[in-house]
Each structure stands twice: as C-alpha cells, then as structure tokens.
Amino acid sequence: MGTDFLEHYRGKMISLDEPTLLYEESDHRIYWLGIEEETAFRCNVYLICSGEEYILIDPGSRQYFEQVKRRVAQVVDPNKINALILCHQDPDVAASMVDWLELNPAITIISSARTNVLLPHYGRSDYTFYDIADHMQYSFKNGKKLRFIEAPFLHFPGAFTTYDETSAFLFSGDIWAALDTDWELLSSDFETHKLNMDLFHVDYMASNIAARGFVRRLDGITLKGILPQHGSIFSEKDVPLALEYLKNLRCGLDIVYADLS
Template sequence: MQGTRKVTDDIVWVGCNDRRLALFENLFPIPRGVSYNSYLIMDEKVALMDTVDASVTGQFMENLEYVLAGRGIDYLVVQHMEPDHCANIEELMKRYPDMQVVANTKTVQMIHQFFDVESDGRVTLVKEGDTLSTGEHTLRFVMAPMVHWPEVMVTYDEKDKILFSADAFGTFGALDGNIFNDEIDFEKDWLSEARRYYSNIVGKYGVQVQSLLKKAAALDVAMICPLHGPVWRSSLGFFIDKYDKWSRYEPEEDSVVLIYGSIYGHTEAAVNSLACRLADAGVKGIKVYDASSTHVSDLIAEIFRCSHVVLACATYNGGIYPPIENLLSDMKALSVQKRTVALMDNGTWAPAAGRMIVKRLEEMKDITVLEQLSIKSVLREDRAEDLETFARKIVEAM
C-alpha cells in the first residue's frame, strides 16, 4: 500500500519513514525515527529528486509505481550521494533503462565508488547555473559543496519556486502524514530536533552554509523541500533565520547551559546550586545536563542554542572526566565558536581538569573563558560567597 502526498498539482512526495532505526549514521539517537524524502515531478518528462535509504526500498518502489501508474522515469536528479539518499540508484537504472542520471562530476565519481554500474550514455552532467526542462518545469542547479559533502547541489524549480535543498533545512524525526510545516507545531515539537540535526550533521560547515544562503537569497523561493523532515511552504523566514544564526555560530538565546561530569554527585550538587543562583539573578532558559547520561549530540545542540556555557568536571585519572573530554572533542570537530565558557573543576587531592579544559578550549575559535571555580571534594557552605561571585560574573558577562 502506497503512502504519498501531493506537494503541488504535479509534484508528489514519494518519501518514506523509518521508525525502527535507533541510530542515525549509527551514531545519533533518533527516538522519533527519520524521514527520507524524495519527490516526483510529473511533467511531460518525469523527474525524480533523489532516492531513499536501503532500509525502506520496498515502500519506496511501491510509492513510485503508484504515482507513475505505468509511466517511466526520464530523469533521476542526484543532489547528494550519502547512502540514505542514493541507495536505490543502481536498482532504478535497471528498472528504467531509458532514465538519465542528472549529476555533477563529483557525484558521478561517487556513483562509481558506491555502485558497479555502466554510466556511458546514462548521465547528464550539470554544473552551476545549468538548467533542465521537463516541460512546464525548468530546474536550475546550484552547487552547494560541503553542505555537507563535497558533491552536494540543490535544485530550484523556476515554475513553482521550489528549492529542493538536499540535506539543508533537514530535521530528525519521522513524518506522521503531516508533511508540511503548517500542519504541525514546528517550534514546539520539531525545533529541538532541527537544531540537533543542524549542529551535529552540518554544524562544522557554517561558512559553506552561509554561501548557500546567499545563493538562495537571490532566488524567489516559495517552498523548501529538504531530504529529511517537513516541507516548508509558509513562514520560510523563521527557519532561514535559524540557519543563518546557526551557520554564523550566533546563539539563539542569551541563556546558560550547565553541563557536568560528576562521579559521586558532589560536582552535580555544586552545579545545581549554581543554577539556582543564576535563576535568582533573572536568567531564563537555563538547562542542566549530566554528560554521562545525555547523548553528546544533545549537548552540542544546547551549546548552539545558548550564549553561555558552564562546564563542570571532576578530575579523573589525573585528567578530564571522559564524557566531558568527549564533549570537548565534538565541540572542536563541529567548529563551536562565539561562546563564553565558565569552568568548575573538582578534585579531592589534585584538581587538574580545569586547566586541561582551558587548554582544550584555547584550541577552538573565538571562545571566551570567563572564570574558574575550583572545588576540593565538596562545595561547602563557607564557600557560598565564592559561588555567588562566580554566578554574578556569568550574569554580568551576559
């Protein structure tokens, strides 16, 4: 049984959902699953915009056959060669022997890396600014290298003013029939997953995202069709503004996220006390996370949200407590920048984590290390004034 929806009169969403997959890229928890979006343009010539992951091939083929109703596919536009979008290229080339694969040079190279296919006479090569007519629709190709792979391109449909945006503007989460942003409460139910998707999947490539946003700004875009998550047909400025902020590494909110690594609970207790002091001072939107029980992708997303970060860490084996060390590695790898960081470190006989964390932060770009509060075992009542001073300096920096 097919599961499709019309995007316009002659463009159909033929994507699929996977609610069984536990880890996206075998790394990121996706408790709400994920969608693999694909779109059929049913014009004089039929164009398919990308395919889906191998795990949902059966459903995908049913969707295609239902919409095609006996017609063939003239063009397969390959915007992104990551396997969750390209897994069905070889199968489609076999099923539709007259189908042309529309791709750029880097994409064709990757097709041969993934598949043992004969491409002579089967490929239409495109580059920046090239167009392809399917009849009423004219597709214009825009290169978007390193958003977030080097071969990525996006496609602008001049007729319906649709930007097929590849992995840009994507979101974790399966689609529950409501595929459009105005059919859901995006800010309440989807924004946190969109932020986590961006910051962890695309976050390293802010400069390249800015380049794509500038290209997109020159187009009259009325709808955005990404490869994951909802289709945007209203309030585009809301999501574009988020992408602009995230890709410039500007925080969404003036707030504080406190992330701790605590062995027996004493560092955690100090963080809880600090959170109360910050709240007393009027700070809103505070979040506290245990790095040992919170996936690092959620921590990265919260750092993208907040202007200020508190890292609280016990010394472990003479070094940084491993979950915090893992977080620092991800922060560097994902180009986290333009944040103010305050530190709390703890050690019973030789506190060392604080200075080691400072050294790691100094390897990152545009990170301001604000203050450090060192604890020996337990933050006692006679240090209440030190805690107040620490909290006050964070607030003043905001």
C-alpha cells in the first residue's frame, strides 16, 4: 500500500528549493518539480520514478530547463531520464524537449500523433516517438503502468491525460489548470479556486461538449488526485467537485456562438 502525501500539503507552503514528494510505494515515487518563479502561469512539472525508469511529465519551456534539470538532479542523474510525456505541443509544456534530447538523445517522446506533427518545429525530429494511440498505456519494467486517456479539444485536438494506476493520480495537462498569483500546491478552497480555473478554461477550452465527453471517459476510474500543468493540485477530497466543474463548464464556442445554442 502506497503513501499519498497530497493532503499533507493542504494549507502549507512548500519549499521551492527542492522536489516535493507526492506519492511513494516501494520503488514507485511521484514528485512535483515545478518552477521557482512566482507567476500566474506557473508550470507544474512532474517526475515519475518507477524502478530504474524515470519519466518527466510536461517538462516545460526552455526558459526553465536549467531549473527543472537541477530539481531532477536532486532525485536522479538527469542523464537517466528515459522519457518525456507531452500532453500537447504548446511551448510551456513541450519546448524543453530539445534540451532534454541534447542531454540524452535516447529519450523517448510519448505523445499523440497530432502533437508529434508539430513537435519537430522546436528544432529536431531525430527522436524515438511513442504514439499513445498505438498503445494507450505504458508499462514500466517493474510492472507498474500508466494509462493514456484522450481529451480531444481540451484544448488541442490531440490532447490527452496520463493516469498512473499505482497512485490513482491523473496528470491532466491543461484540464483543471488555473491562473493564480496566490499559488499553493494543493487547492485548499475549491469554490475560490474555481474562479482561477475560469480564467483559463473559459478562453482556452473548446466547449461544454468536449468537457462532458472527457468526464464520461473517466467513468469507473478511481481518482485519488488530479495534477494539472498549471495552478494547484486536487486531492481525492476535491475530485467530485472537479468533475462537476467540467460537467457544468461553459467555455469557448459555447460563449462565442451563444446565439446558436
């Protein structure tokens, strides 16, 4: 039985000088790496360590590559990173892939085919590509598994989320992202945080149909944590509220073409 540390951080400030452990079970650990700068668009970078394999989720922009690399080095030699999961191609998510490939050309890029059409525009295409649609899961050598759940038009057609079966954490990319200058690692007040999510979702997400369709894909999946790429994390306590938020979300085309609904 693993240890979920999310609730431990409720109402607490974390150190921005070191990785933050979010989950641990024998040889399977999950860390928040993030960035040090106080910015409303703070990017959450996550590291999964499973056995002797190490995967970065949404490693971020080139601007913060050295910061993220230093954080990784506090856990494992950065040269040992095996793969990058890129939920879509935006620079705040994926641009540092070229720096990671420069460090270790053997790194595998895990993403959707639609994302992979655009990734070479960052400057290199000589990498091993793992198409999530061909597998829908990734198996670590120790038997632990990641599951990929597609999230079309939230906000990119090829967007997807990553579900860690061991921790029951969902790495949700831009879904449930928030813009917040008064940032905390774990959301402590969901109702207040909804306003921060609105600042992102209303403009970036496609429609309520896309949001509700994605929630339906989560039916039957146990969620003990939601870990977006911007804003605060949600522990199991707030998962039902987070799902309800998406179900009721009016955004994007719902607003632009309100007269057609």
